[in-house]
Amino acid sequence: MYKVETVENGVQATKVIEGLNREGxxxxDIYIFAHDKERSKxxxxxxxxxxVGMGEQGVFDSLGNTFKKRxxxxxxxxxxxxLTDAEADRYEEELDKGKVVVVGSKD
Known part of the structure; x- marks a missing residue:
């Protein structure tokens, strides 16, 4: 089960995170994505x-990301x-626009 929100900045991301916390x-269980690696970090x-690391992706995908474009x-x-491939594509397009994507993901 997952929930995804697109926001403009860290303040909005914090509010989304607080909402996800209230939802359990x-x-x-919460991940933040930004196109710029430093901003994401x-x-x-x-x-x-x-x-997202080896625990979520597995060793081969995690190592493979080292050689992929951002x-x-x-x-x-x-x-x-x-997320489905189509959803990941759509949200990556939002990241290209400078937005931040917050994903709550739990089993």
Missing amino acids: YEKD DLTEGTHTES GDELRSKMSSLG
Whole structure:
């Protein structure tokens, strides 16, 4: 089960995260995506949420992302959280516009 929200900035992302917490998502069930790696890292650290790693993607996909373009890497990570390829494509387009994507994903 997952829920996805697109926002403009960190303040809005924080509000979405608070809403997801009220709905039962824990901090380690919530992931923030931004097209710029540093922005993504800063938002993840600032909101104490998770980053997609080997646990979500598996070793081969995680290592494969090292050689992918950023858009391909982001789509791969979103897909590993349960989004369909079409959804990952759509949200990656939003990231291209400078937006932030917040994903709550739990089993």
